[in-house]
Amino acid sequence: MRFLVLGASGMAGHTIALYLKERGHEVTGFARRDLPFLDSQITGDARDEALLRISLGNGAFDVVVNCIGVLNSFADADLEGAEYLNGKLPHVLASICESLPTRVFHMSTDCVFAGNTGPYTESSVPDGESVYDRTKAAGELNDAKNLTFRNSIVGPDINPRGIGLLNWFMAQEGPVGGYTRAMWTGLTTLELAKAMECAANENVSGLVNMVPEGNISKHNLLCLFNEHLRGGGVRIDENPSLALDKTLVRTNFDCSFRAAPYDRQVAEMATWIRARKELYPHYTLG
Template structure:
C-alpha cells in the first residue's frame, strides 16, 4: 500500500507518517524545507508544499499515484488567531473538497480529519446525527470540510501526542509545566485518542474496510482532562507536575464513536493503556535530551 500524508509536519501527520512507515510505502509533504523540522530522516519527504497553491499537491498526487491520500493539513485551533476568516474557509473548508475531486479522478481513497470542535461543547456525547453548531470560525470552517460522499472517509475526532514543530497541544503544554502547579479541569470532558491509537484504528480500517466512506466519529471512553493529566503524570519518570482540580470551567465536546466501532469491530484501548504507551514515548524523548 502506497500512502501520501499531506501535512507531515503536524502532530497527526507526523504520528501517522511514523506509524505507517514501519509497514508501508509512505510519502509526506512539508510546508517548508525538511531542514526546518527536527525529523529523524528525510526519506520520502516532499518539501515546500503550501496548500494555498493547490496545484502543487495535485502534481504530487499525479506523480505518486498513491492508493490512499491522508489529509492532515489545515489550521489548528491553537493557531486560529493567526489566520484570517478567508484562510480558515479555504484551508479547512475548501481544500478537502478540492483534494477529493482530484482523488476521485484516479480512484484514490481520501482520508480527511475533522474535529470535535465543530460542536459548541454544551451537551456532549455528540453523534453523527447531531448538527455542527460551532460558534467560532475554526469550528465552522472544519465543519465545511466534512465530506460524506463516496471516495472519502472523514474521521471526526481529537487527538493528543508529541509534536515536532509548534508544540501548542495539550501534552506539550503539560510537559512544559514540569516543576509547577497547574489547574486540571474536571468538567472539561474529552473523548479523543492518542496519536498512536488513532493510527492503529486507521490501519485497521484501511486493511479491513478499504471501501468504508462517509463521516464517522472516532472516539474513546469519555474522560475529564483533570483525570487524563493525572493518569499521565503518575506514569512519567522525568516530569513532576502538581495538578489541582478545577471544577469551574465546563466544556463537553465528547463524541459518540458507537457507529464506527460497530462498523469496524475495533475496540479502542483504555486510557490507562493509551497513556502508558504515551508516557514511554515521552520518557524516551527526555532520555535523548539528556
C-alpha cells in the same frame, strides 16, 4: 500500502507518518520543511493546487491523509487561511482523487460542536461558533469513498512551540489546574495512526466518531500524562470552573478498529515517546 501524509511535520502528521513507515508501508510526507525521519518527501504549500494535482495525479497513493489545519487562535488571526485549509482543502483533495483509486482520510475534531448539548453522535448537527469550529465543520467529508475521522487528539510534538495539551503539560513544573467538569473524548495520535492503518485495509467510508467508549475529564487526562510521562512529579489541582461537554459517541462501526481505553492509550504513547527521545529533546521525562 502507499500513503501520502499532508502536514507530516505537525503534531498528528509526524506520528501518523512515522508509525505507518515503521509498519512497513510506503510513506511520503508533504510539508513545508524538511522531514528527516522519512525517506520520501514532497516539499510545498498545500494551497498550491497544481502541486497537489501533480503529486496525486498518477494514482501513486492508496490513501492521502490530510493532517493540515489552522488551529484555534491562529484561525481567528487568519480567516482566509482557515477557510481554505480547514474548510476547502479536504474537498479539493476529494475532487482530485475522484477519478483515482486514492482515498482521502480527513481529520476532523470535536470542536465542530459548541459543547453545550453533548454528547454528540455522527448525525449530530455541528454548532460550533468560532472560526476554527465552523471551518472544520465545513471541511468534513461524508461520502461513499473517503473517510473523516472526527475526534480530539493529544500527542507529542516535534515542535517545542506547538500548542497541543501534551506539549503544554510537558513544559510545566507545577502546580497546574485540571478541569474536572470539562469532558473529553479522543485519541492519542498514535492510536489514531493505528485506526487509519486499519481503515486503509478495509473498504470503509463516510464519517466516524473514532473514540473509545466513555469520556474522561481534562483533569484525569492530565493525571494520566503525569503518571506515565512525568513520574507523578507534577501537582495537579482540581479546577471545577469550566463546565464543557463535547463528548463524542460512536455509532458508526463500519471500521473494525476499536479504540483502547484512555489509560492504555497514554501508556502506549509514553512508550512510543521514550523509544524516540531524539525527536522530543524538549521533553523532560520522569
